[in-house]
Amino acid sequence: MIPLSASAVGKQYRSRWAVRDCTFALPEGKVIALVGPNGAGKSTLLRMAAGLVRPTAGELRVFGTPVRGGTHPDVSFLAQDRPLYGHLTVREMVRVAAGMNDRWSAERVQEVLGLQAGVDQDAKIRTLSAGTRTQVAIALALGRLPRLLLLDEPLADLDPLARDETLRIIMAEVADRGTTVVMSSHLLADLREVCDHLLLVDDGRVQVDGDIEEVLARHRILVGPAADESAVEGTLVSATRTQRQATLLLKDSGPAPQGWSDAEPDLESLVMGYLRASRARTSAPRR
Amino acid sequence: MLIDVIEFRIDRHSGVSTYMQIVHQVEQAMRLGLLAPGDRLPSAREVVDATAVNPNTVLKAYRELEREGLVEGRRGLGTFVTKSLASEATAGDDAPLRKELARWMKLAREGGLVVEDVDALYSAVREEHYPVEERS
Amino acid sequence: MIWASFRLQRVQLLTLLGVLVVGGGALVLLRSSMVGAITSARLTECVERGGTACASVDQNAFLDDWSNLFQVARILIIVLPILIGVFVGAPLFAQELEHGTHVLAFTQSVSRTRWMLSKLVVALVPALVVVAVLQYLVWWWLTAAGTLGPRINGAWHPVNFGIDHVSPVAYTLFAFAVGAFVGVVARRTLVAMTAAFGVFVVARFALDGQVNRFVTPERRVAADGLTVDMRDGALSVGRGWLDAAGLEVPWDRAVSVSDACRTTSSAATQGQEEFLACMRESGLENRYSLVLPESSTWIAHLYDAAIFGGFAVLLLAGTVWALRRQS
Numbered sequence: 001m002i003p004l005s006a007s008a009v010g011k012q013y014r015s016r017w018a019v020r021d022c023t024f025a026l027p028e029g030k031v032i033a034l035v036g037p038n039g040a041g042k043s044t045l046l047r048m049a050a051g052l053v054r055p056t057a058g059e060l061r062v063f064g065t066p067v068r069g070g071t072h073p074d075v076s077f078l079a080q081d082r083p084l085y086g087h088l089t090v091r092e093m094v095r096v097a098a099g100m101n102d103r104w105s106a107e108r109v110q111e112v113l114g115l116q117a118g119v120d121q122d123a124k125i126r127t128l129s130a131g132t133r134t135q136v137a138i139a140l141a142l143g144r145l146p147r148l149l150l151l152d153e154p155l156a157d158l159d160p161l162a163r164d165e166t167l168r169i170i171m172a173e174v175a176d177r178g179t180t181v182v183m184s185s186h187l188l189a190d191l192r193e194v195c196d197h198l199l200l201v202d203d204g205r206v207q208v209d210g211d212i213e214e215v216l217a218r219h220r221i222l223v224g225p226a227a228d229e230s231a232v233e234g235t236l237v238s239a240t241r242t243q244r245q246a247t248l249l250l251k252d253s254g255p256a257p258q259g260w261s262d263a264e265p266d267l268e269s270l271v272m273g274y275l276r277a278s279r280a281r282t283s284a285p286r287r
Numbered sequence: 288m289l290i291d292v293i294e295f296r297i298d299r300h301s302g303v304s305t306y307m308q309i310v311h312q313v314e315q316a317m318r319l320g321l322l323a324p325g326d327r328l329p330s331a332r333e334v335v336d337a338t339a340v341n342p343n344t345v346l347k348a349y350r351e352l353e354r355e356g357l358v359e360g361r362r363g364l365g366t367f368v369t370k371s372l373a374s375e376a377t378a379g380d381d382a383p384l385r386k387e388l389a390r391w392m393k394l395a396r397e398g399g400l401v402v403e404d405v406d407a408l409y410s411a412v413r414e415e416h417y418p419v420e421e422r423s
Numbered sequence: 424m425i426w427a428s429f430r431l432q433r434v435q436l437l438t439l440l441g442v443l444v445v446g447g448g449a450l451v452l453l454r455s456s457m458v459g460a461i462t463s464a465r466l467t468e469c470v471e472r473g474g475t476a477c478a479s480v481d482q483n484a485f486l487d488d489w490s491n492l493f494q495v496a497r498i499l500i501i502v503l504p505i506l507i508g509v510f511v512g513a514p515l516f517a518q519e520l521e522h523g524t525h526v527l528a529f530t531q532s533v534s535r536t537r538w539m540l541s542k543l544v545v546a547l548v549p550a551l552v553v554v555a556v557l558q559y560l561v562w563w564w565l566t567a568a569g570t571l572g573p574r575i576n577g578a579w580h581p582v583n584f585g586i587d588h589v590s591p592v593a594y595t596l597f598a599f600a601v602g603a604f605v606g607v608v609a610r611r612t613l614v615a616m617t618a619a620f621g622v623f624v625v626a627r628f629a630l631d632g633q634v635n636r637f638v639t640p641e642r643r644v645a646a647d648g649l650t651v652d653m654r655d656g657a658l659s660v661g662r663g664w665l666d667a668a669g670l671e672v673p674w675d676r677a678v679s680v681s682d683a684c685r686t687t688s689s690a691a692t693q694g695q696e697e698f699l700a701c702m703r704e705s706g707l708e709n710r711y712s713l714v715l716p717e718s719s720t721w722i723a724h725l726y727d728a729a730i731f732g733g734f735a736v737l738l739l740a741g742t743v744w745a746l747r748r749q750s
Contacts, residue, residue: 029343030343031341031343050530051529051530052526052529052530069747070534070535071529071530071531071532073532075530076530077526077530079523079526079527079530081523083522083523083524083525083526083527084524084527085431085522085524086522088430092430095426095427095430096426096427096430096431097527097531099424099425099426099427099533100424100427100528100531100532100533100538101531101532101533102532103532140527144531144532164339165339167339168335168336168339171335171339171340171341171342172332172335172336174335174341174342174343175330175331175332175335175342176332193297193299193305193340193341194339194340194341194344195341196341196343196344213304213306
């Protein structure tokens, strides 16, 4: 069953479209990187999937059920600011969260809180470090025993150690329960190593959607004489040019013509190429 | 006891994908005889605990090894090495070629070569005998 | 969910409990000590309206001791709704929205409606109970003081009216609802607190006395032709003159006749009888007043409660509506 799919989803805030005409279907059991620059519409997409925000157009489905004004029982959502009641202790916070759920695994929560250095359950939430706070928030999210975990910028403002520990907790969840995870980040470097699937959004639209290996395999970077560009076959994604030399990111390209060097892009240059292309479209005068 | 047979070291900045690193490390361990038929590879969860990589990547690497006929997944039990890549020449501390190389290293060190010199020499000789186009 | 709501309201609930215990205890002690003082000063008769020979040294001494305490108790009941609106109603949802914790609640399995209702009930019901209990104790105490206390001014007196019957509970509900509603709309605790205070004070002043128009006045005729007896705590809402047949004389005619009677008889020497005789010659027989008897205050209280309570219900419905669309 498809954990999350969108068909022509759009969200308009006053005159601005935060998300436009997004269509995708995410694979089950994978770790999906939702990548895009700040303001690309990542949060809006996740909040719509969590049932917090209603789409202006189109429809999202979670495990086949349309999302309408509520969070699907099999979904856990972690907002970017990791909302928790600062004046409660960890223990009280866990009890509050348990009281708000029909299906709840106290053991799972304890298990996650015990990971890494372990969380002091009598500490007030507001005294916790960003990393520990994230651990508590994830523990609460996993207490719902989700099959789809939506994490909005889970690694933002974490130091490298906390970042590693947070990823470890999330990856352990994937290993233990086969949970589908969607993680957003404006930094590709955060997610590159741990994701199977890339959903690149910019300007409210899906730019790339696919298995990372497959996406990379379908693209080539060709470097060659600028005068000779017409010899190149394939869909041009973006290009950087000097007076003599052109560097082209191509999708489904044919064989490299004489005098051109040909390489598979790494994920970073692929993403940069697509973002550059989307920027060029945005800044170009419309109509 | 079976668990600690092999531990993966993932280098996030090598430019080689995690999945390829795991495949290579298993193959290398098999060549060196560190992994023998019947040994169980660490479960995805064990690898995650040690390295924080994506468990799907680990499983994908294991599937690749399975496709190469080196290992076999047994439902509910784990993934087991089925084939030996170790030969007389490579396995064990007393393999003749290894002994030979150790002797050479000793000479190099005594001759005052630093590790960069040794690497450069090794690469140059390797290129001579194993030209790039011949390697798979 | 209920435990969660209690835990999140703990500071407010403990404060309310403290106010209830300290305030309630103080009121009970004050009342019993005052009853003792009345008895020992032999002022028992003065408690009833119309008691005789009460303008005594003893009474003045009693008032010196107690009138400030009466004021404090009445101010408490007047101010309590504002405090509840500002410190219980306003932060209830505004704080969640401000800190983003509503997102936590909205993504759990509990429905938004149930979450809101449980928060509302846990915050509102104890507040209303505290107001009702303290108001009852103040009423009980002031009743014991009778006309030695503020009751002398009658139940229509604005302050007396404001602390009686169902009015304080309705005011509390209203102040709470304003705070909660503005909190959801503005998403800022401080804005909600300020609005709860401002809107409540303005509404109370604007509507003060307006409910009296819903009470049908009685016509009370002056026994001596000129002075209507108002000592029973009734509220005068109009006056005029009656002719011999007992019909009301139009106001402008009454004014012109009374002006004429004042000028014809030369000023100061003229007594009341002469003036009255002059009026009667022109057919203006008796003075009358339109009064709201003290016994009818309950009608005004019901309208008061209906107005404030009605606005409160609208605001609470608006709160629920706004929260359901909140993202």
